[in-house]
Amino acid sequence: MKYVTEFRDPVAARQLLAAISHTVDQIGATKDNPVRLMEICGGHTHAIFRYGLDRLTPPGLEFIHGPGCPVCVLPMRRVDECVEIAMRPEVIFTTFGDAMRVPGRRKSLLDSKSEGADVRMVYSPLDALELARCNPDREVVFFGLGFETTTPSTALTILQAASEGIGNFSLFCNHITVTPPLRLLLEDPEMKLDGFIGPGHVSMVIGTRPYEFIAREFGKPLVVAGFEPLDLLQSVLMLLRQRVEGRAEIENQYARIVPEEGNPASLAAIEQVYEPRPTFEWRGLGEIDKSGLRIREAYAAYDAERKFDVGYGSSKPHVPDTESFACGAVMTGRMKPFVCPEFGKGCTPEHPLGALMVSSEGACAAYYQYADVRPEVAE
Amino acid sequence: MCLGIPGQIVEITDSERKLATVDISGVRRVVNVACVTTNRSLDDLIGRWALIHVGFAMSLIDEAEAALTLKALHELDEVSGELETITRTEAMMRTGAETGQGPVQ
Amino acid sequence: MNALNKLLEGRISLAHGGGGKAMHDLIDQIFAARFKPDSREDQARLSHPALAEPGAQLAFTTDSFVVSPLEFPGGDIGRIAVCGTVNDLAVGGARPLWLSVGFILEEGFEVATLVRIVDSMVGTAEEAGVRIVTGDTKVVDKGKGDGVFINTAGVGVIPPGRTLLASSVRAGDVAIVNHRLGDHGAAILAARGDLALSASIESDCQPLNGLMEAVLAAAPGVRAARDATRGGLASCLNEIAQEAGVGIEIEEQLLPIHPEVRGVSEILGLDPLYLANEGTLVLFVPEEEADAALAAMKATPAGQGAAIIGCAVSEHPKRVVMQTLFGGGRIVDMLVGEQLPRIC
Numbered sequence: 001m002k003y004v005t006e007f008r009d010p011v012a013a014r015q016l017l018a019a020i021s022h023t024v025d026q027i028g029a030t031k032d033n034p035v036r037l038m039e040i041c042g043g044h045t046h047a048i049f050r051y052g053l054d055r056l057t058p059p060g061l062e063f064i065h066g067p068g069c070p071v072c073v074l075p076m077r078r079v080d081e082c083v084e085i086a087m088r089p090e091v092i093f094t095t096f097g098d099a100m101r102v103p104g105r106r107k108s109l110l111d112s113k114s115e116g117a118d119v120r121m122v123y124s125p126l127d128a129l130e131l132a133r134c135n136p137d138r139e140v141v142f143f144g145l146g147f148e149t150t151t152p153s154t155a156l157t158i159l160q161a162a163s164e165g166i167g168n169f170s171l172f173c174n175h176i177t178v179t180p181p182l183r184l185l186l187e188d189p190e191m192k193l194d195g196f197i198g199p200g201h202v203s204m205v206i207g208t209r210p211y212e213f214i215a216r217e218f219g220k221p222l223v224v225a226g227f228e229p230l231d232l233l234q235s236v237l238m239l240l241r242q243r244v245e246g247r248a249e250i251e252n253q254y255a256r257i258v259p260e261e262g263n264p265a266s267l268a269a270i271e272q273v274y275e276p277r278p279t280f281e282w283r284g285l286g287e288i289d290k291s292g293l294r295i296r297e298a299y300a301a302y303d304a305e306r307k308f309d310v311g312y313g314s315s316k317p318h319v320p321d322t323e324s325f326a327c328g329a330v331m332t333g334r335m336k337p338f339v340c341p342e343f344g345k346g347c348t349p350e351h352p353l354g355a356l357m358v359s360s361e362g363a364c365a366a367y368y369q370y371a372d373v374r375p376e377v378a379e
Numbered sequence: 380m381c382l383g384i385p386g387q388i389v390e391i392t393d394s395e396r397k398l399a400t401v402d403i404s405g406v407r408r409v410v411n412v413a414c415v416t417t418n419r420s421l422d423d424l425i426g427r428w429a430l431i432h433v434g435f436a437m438s439l440i441d442e443a444e445a446a447l448t449l450k451a452l453h454e455l456d457e458v459s460g461e462l463e464t465i466t467r468t469e470a471m472m473r474t475g476a477e478t479g480q481g482p483v484q
Numbered sequence: 485m486n487a488l489n490k491l492l493e494g495r496i497s498l499a500h501g502g503g504g505k506a507m508h509d510l511i512d513q514i515f516a517a518r519f520k521p522d523s524r525e526d527q528a529r530l531s532h533p534a535l536a537e538p539g540a541q542l543a544f545t546t547d548s549f550v551v552s553p554l555e556f557p558g559g560d561i562g563r564i565a566v567c568g569t570v571n572d573l574a575v576g577g578a579r580p581l582w583l584s585v586g587f588i589l590e591e592g593f594e595v596a597t598l599v600r601i602v603d604s605m606v607g608t609a610e611e612a613g614v615r616i617v618t619g620d621t622k623v624v625d626k627g628k629g630d631g632v633f634i635n636t637a638g639v640g641v642i643p644p645g646r647t648l649l650a651s652s653v654r655a656g657d658v659a660i661v662n663h664r665l666g667d668h669g670a671a672i673l674a675a676r677g678d679l680a681l682s683a684s685i686e687s688d689c690q691p692l693n694g695l696m697e698a699v700l701a702a703a704p705g706v707r708a709a710r711d712a713t714r715g716g717l718a719s720c721l722n723e724i725a726q727e728a729g730v731g732i733e734i735e736e737q738l739l740p741i742h743p744e745v746r747g748v749s750e751i752l753g754l755d756p757l758y759l760a761n762e763g764t765l766v767l768f769v770p771e772e773e774a775d776a777a778l779a780a781m782k783a784t785p786a787g788q789g790a791a792i793i794g795c796a797v798s799e800h801p802k803r804v805v806m807q808t809l810f811g812g813g814r815i816v817d818m819l820v821g822e823q824l825p826r827i828c
Contacts (some may be wrong), residue, residue: 001404001746003385012452013810017736019455019468043381053813087435096433097752097824110821123752123825124434126411153435156413160396201381204430204438227383228454229810256445257383257430257438265414266437273424332594348818382826404747406683407668431751434680447664 003256007228013056016233021058025241029060036192037239038185039180039335041199042069043227045363050371051229061236064333065363067181070146070174070301071098072331072355072362073282079104081310085172089309092135093119094128095143102358109143109311123170125157129300129347132161132169141304149201149294151175152266155273158295158302158348172304172311173295174311176280178202179210180291185332186218193333195210195239197232199223200254208250213250226254227373273299277312283355284328327354330363337364344368383432388412388424399424401431412436415453485767488513489505496593496609501623510621520615528617532581539644544576545569546637554597554631556675557687558667561634564762565778566608566616567691568713569638574693575709577648577700578640580612585619585636588628598632602716613689614638642790646700650708653728655798657707658774661766662787663688665717666739669759670748679825681751685744687699690763695786699767709767715819719756720766721804722818725796732758732804734794734816752825757806757816759823770798 039045040181045065048054054063066267067073079102086093086109093109100110100121113119118138125142132140144154154171161169170195178199185191197209203224211222221242225235235253242249252258273296280292294312295303305311326342329335337356347353349365356362386401386408397413399421409430413422415429415436429436491513499506504759521528534540559567566583573580584604589598609616616636668687673679692711694779700706708728710719717739725732741756749756769777772791781787804816 001385001743001750002387003445004750006449008719009452009808010651010810012455015455016452017810041381049807049814051810052808054812056812098826098828102825120678121825123408123681124410126434127678127680147381149383149432152414152437153411153433156411156438158434161804183745199381201383201432201437205478231448234448234452253448256441256448259438259441263414263438268380268414382753403751405685405744406681406747406751408679408681408751 001162002081004228007226007230012230013081013233017056017232017238020061020233020237020240023237024060024185026244027060027240027271027287031059034060034062035177035194035243036064037195037197037236037334038064039068039197040066040068040182040192041088041202042072042196042230042362043196043201043226044199045069047227047229047232049366051372052370053232056178057236064193064367065330066185066196066333067282067285067331068147068178069356069362070150070176071102071358073176074099074174074283074355075104075283076103078311079108080106081111082143082172083107083117084310086112086119086307087115087302088139090139092117092131092138092140093117093143094120094122094131094140097121099145099149101352102355103352125154126160129157129161129169130167132166136168137238138168139307140169142169142171143316144173144175147176147178147199147202148205151274152205152263152269155269158273158299159269160223161302162299167301169302170307171295173274173293174300175293176282176291177276177293178206179213180288181282181285182214184285186214186220188332190334191332193220194243195220196222197235197239198222200224200231200252200258203252203254203258203262205263205266208252208258208260211250215250219248222250224250224252224254224258226257260299284331324355327356330356335366337367381432383430383437383453385428386410386431386436387428388426391421394421397421399436401429401436403431406474408432408434408462415439485687490598492756494595496589496591496595496598496623498591498625499590507621511531514539514595514602516623517621518602519619522618528582529583529758530582534641534643536577537644541642543573543576543640544606544637544644545572546635546636546727547572548633550633550764552630553675553677554601556687557671557684559689559762560601560604561609561632564604564607565634565636566612566614567689567762569636570614570691571711571763571765572699573638573640574691574696575645575648575711576642577696578642579697580614580638580640582617583609583617583636583638585616585634587619587621588629589621589622589623590631590635592615598660599749602630610693612693636685637735642643648706648708650710650724650727652707653724653730653768653796654707654770655730655796656771657768658771658792659721659732659734659766659768659794659796660774660778660790660792661712661717661764662692662781663761663764663789664742664745665703665712665761666745666749666756667742667764668760668762669716670742670756671810672760673748675751678753681748683744684750685742685748687759688763691764692765692784692786695781698780698787699777699824703711703773703777705773705808706767706777707770707772710767711765712761714760716756716758716760717764717766718750718755718816719819720805721816723770725802725804728796729801730796731798731800731802732794733797733807734804735807736809738791738793740789740791754825755822758819766793769794
């Protein structure tokens, strides 16, 4: 596969790993005093485990898994609201596969499907719109989920629906933006991070400038990285070299996809359809100001929150999550998944307590599935 | 977050709705190309590679930048060849210090 | 003739399962005309010289088949229903002989489609050298089925001296697959249409009894074989590791995977190791017989794509570990639930 295979070349990977080892030694980092790099994006977490990169890099380098999995940061009550919409008899509820198994307070979308809700998995919001075209007597709702990578796709889908006057399509908007939680993490005095591996696909939309505050205000480096193993390793090396050279800058390893200024058409579509919410709740992180998007008044007809009276605009009272487990600490990198008392015992991919165990990008599921840290279950 | 995969645009299927067919390792799918048509005619897209995410071409792949990244990776071969020599020499010097012998020249 | 044409152009009604004339017409003209049973008694009466051999064992298995769409590139529900049961017998070292078939038809199902499915079963049974000797039909109300569900049960004979058991796999044994991985799963995903992917990939759906006989003749020491159906190769390797109490190590670069299967997997964020197969098995053979087993496989039509993919090891008992392209190791776990396409 072009642009994929050449970035998975094992020979080049070995060279990169040798250079990483050498640079970690140069820094003098050790297992007990490691260089701590946060990969923000869940796709990076997934790739690190899928290719076993955590086992190939030296012990003086530690990956901290960040809050960049939109499924994992979704609060339980938003899942409950999905279920509420999905259970309505007139609704065809469409979603990306990722969100199907995420537990709400009472049930997941998969559970509601087994109870008779018409929940369908789609690959693209355009496919949900097509379902609306084909089923004019049903209400088709799409579960809009994701960071800036995915936001343009739902914005353009709403614009398409509006231009065709498709009235039975709406979006349950849970889009979030990547920089507000980063600021939150950086302002946390307990967070000890030496740099960030920046989310490549978010950046192809927003460009590299929105990260500048990280270097300017907090003196931390960030390298926007691609998703193939060589991309990740090269980005790690770039971060380490900044450290050696005493720099803290925003660099772009993924220039083949990410233009510095982002994608103007995508940004325009987002701007046209969405506006920031005053506040949005993140699982494990709580409410974060201006971190979520909602549909503008002009497109209210396509807003499932308004259409079905759920969520932030709803007349019903808003109950925040009560978390009995350590998802928040894991999400912010303060706790390794296997340290959580529920990990692999009360909380497994089969019976997840937290969303980090559901999504294959969640740090807990990644550790459970790929890394050799699972507690032995007595036989 | 954000699974994306390179695909090659092979055909414009609906110019009004800005839809095109992409080929991803032999698998084809119609995607929306609205995000990559700024200052460009739709026909110019044919043959170009784009990053595909949830049925949308999100960014055109810059072949020159891809080549530069790969070049940097391959230059590393030489650098890390040197690094290996340095590391080995250092290791030998340490061994030498422990055993009281000088490094082998 | 007119009555037959009328039946062929029509749809299944509740009367076709009611025990009356409509049901008998369906049985006579669709099923019996094709499966050609020896008699019309309520049971098949069977004998075979292989059963009389001292030490021979009877092998008996059953499987039910639901698939959407019913017809897909490389096969259909009928072909799968024959292959699935034949292969369940074959991977245990049995020579499959006879199959039963039960149809659960949904009211309104097109008879023409049913005929194509039955013809496909007859053709696949011939290919596998087995006979479909008895059967049953039921009809359910519209909306209570998915066109057609099929159950097949199969009987075969394990010749004296053959003992293929997952529990007898030992560290050092070599793991071989006969075919690329994930073709069926990817073909079905593309054929289903709701993901709007078009691909030319075909299901691997094929009987494997001929291949098993060839391999066992060339490498009688084969310890165990499993067909990697639902849950894919990953689930099947985990079962073997569990039962044998050994670790299994596979190498990513040795896994045969079609580029389109990679394409579908990359687009949907799926892992080909977990995609279903319908004509792909993995077997474990002592190292000294591995080359003979591989060569014998490659000499059969179902084994053209055969490859060694790894081995059983004494380390990490009951776990399957894959060496990735760069020598990093990762655990390949049992599939949890259904593999869902992901975007993020």
